[in-house]
Amino acid sequence: MTDNTFIDGFLAACLAGMITGVGGLGIFLKKRYLKSQINQLLNIAAGVMLAASFFSLLVPSMNEIVRHGNDIYVSAFKYALAVFGGVVLIWTLNVLIPHEHNEMGHHGPHFDIKKAWLFVIAITLHKLPEGLAVGVAYGAETIINPISLVIGIAAHNIPEGLTIAISLMAAGTKRWKAAFTAFLIGLVQPLGALLGLGLMNFGYGFIPYGMALAGGTLLFVVINEILPETYGTKDNNKSAAAVFVGFIIMTYLTMVFKD
Numbered sequence: 246m247t248d249n250t251f252i253d254g255f256l257a258a259c260l261a262g263m264i265t266g267v268g269g270l271g272i273f274l275k276k277r278y279l280k281s282q283i284n285q286l287l288n289i290a291a292g293v294m295l296a297a298s299f300f301s302l303l304v305p306s307m308n309e310i311v312r313h314g315n316d317i318y319v320s321a322f323k324y325a326l327a328v329f330g331g332v333v334l335i336w337t338l339n340v341l342i343p344h345e346h347n348e349m350g351h352h353g354p355h356f357d358i359k360k361a362w363l364f365v366i367a368i369t370l371h372k373l374p375e376g377l378a379v380g381v382a383y384g385a386e387t388i389i390n391p392i393s394l395v396i397g398i399a400a401h402n403i404p405e406g407l408t409i410a411i412s413l414m415a416a417g418t419k420r421w422k423a424a425f426t427a428f429l430i431g432l433v434q435p436l437g438a439l440l441g442l443g444l445m446n447f448g449y450g451f452i453p454y455g456m457a458l459a460g461g462t463l464l465f466v467v468i469n470e471i472l473p474e475t476y477g478t479k480d481n482n483k484s485a486a487a488v489f490v491g492f493i494i495m496t497y498l499t500m501v502f503k504d
């Protein structure tokens with residue numbers, strides 16, 4: 246990997262991460278957001294992330310591993326193992342670090358500051374694998390164009406930043422402080438990117454496995470962190486529609502930025 250790739254990847258993750266702060270500024274735009282509005286935005290974000298993990302990481306890595314492998318059974322096994330490794334990695338992190346999902350299956354308002362923070366920690370935690378994915382994508386620049394993944398992650402940071410700020414505000418944190426905290430939490434992504442870029446320095450042979458691993462972590466984030474929080478049981482159809490909107494937008498973006 247060249248120095249330029251490293252710097253590009255880090256800067257891209259910084260920019261994407263800072264968009265979380267832009268989302269946080271949303272609390273200055275409107276006095277109140279409905280829980281359902283926030284959930285729909287996060288559902289769109291989940292769709293974006295689903296498409297991003299498949300099209301920008303999992304599928305290209307699969308193709309690359311098959312192209313370089315001699316035995317399809319061995320290649321497929323190694324690929325599956327790498328995806329599973331990503332899931333296990335982030336799952337372990339999730340178990341080790343205390344955080345909270347709202348029992349109702351919905352985001353806030355959390356009026357208890359401790360609860361609000363435990364929820365914010367959950368979002369902070371999952372920003373690490375997202376940043377890692379950006380770093381990995383840049384490290385795999387020879388195989389994929391990382392731009393669509395970066396755009397997808399940046400876009401999904403907007404509703405997440407807003408959620409962080411709203412949860413903290415509902416727990417009594419001052420408006421500007423809540424918005425600033427959202428900005429700071431966004432900076433976890435460039436940290437993750439450093440990890441991802443470091444990982445990809447292991448040499449060319451490791452790159453497709455790094456992508457598979459990052460794809461696994463992103464999938465875990467969507468399936469275990471975002472969807473269970475937002476997928477309303479009452480508004481199943483609306484939630485599904487929002488997820489598909491995100492998925493289709495990201496599919497379009499992936500094709501447009503393919504080369």
Ligand SMILES: [Zn+2]
Nearest residue numbers: 371375401405
């Ligand atoms: Zn996220």
